[in-house]
Amino acid sequence: MAVILITGGARSGKSARAEALARSFPDQPPIYIATAEALDTEMEARIARHRTRRGTGWVEHEVPLDLVPVLATSDGGGARLVDCLTLWLSNLLHAERDWEREVSELAGALPRLKSPVILVTNEVGLGIVPDNALARSFRDAAGIMNQVIADTADSVEFMVAGLPMKLK
Known part of the structure; x- marks a missing residue:
C-alpha cells in the first residue's frame, strides 16, 4: 500500500501527475474521488476538462464531504485518486464541520x-x-492539513511547472 501526497501551486501539473500515478498501479481500474462540486458554470467547465483529460477507464465517486467512508468502502479495489484535499477542506469549512477532527480521521x-x-x-x-x-x-x-497528511504519507511530491520534486 502506498499513500502519496502531491502538492503545488495552481496549474503546476498536480492532477495530471496524480492521474498518471493512479493509472500506473496494475490489475484494477483506478478510482477517482472528486471533492469538487459544480456550483457554477466555471466549475462545471473545469470538471469537464478534468474528465476529458482523464479519459475512460476510471471508476468515479463525487465526495464533497465524507471522504474517509468512501476510502474505506473502495479499499481493495484500484488505486484511489483524491482530487483535491483543498476543495474538501473548503467544503468542510463551508458546511461548518470540525475540519481538524476530519483531517485527523x-x-x-x-x-x-x-x-x-x-x-x-x-x-x-x-x-x-x-x-x-x-x-x-x-x-x-x-x-x-497539508502538514498532517504529509506526515502520514509514504511519499510527498511538490509540483513546479509540470515537474515533480520528491520531498519525502
Missing part, C-alpha cells in the same frame, strides 16, 4: 488502507498574506 485511516491512495492538495501559503480574516484562516487550515 483521514490521517488515521490512511495507514490502515490496503489499496494505494494518491492525494492532491494545493500549497496556498507561498504567496502574500491575505488581506482578510477568512482567507488567512483558510490558508492556515490548509497549511495545517
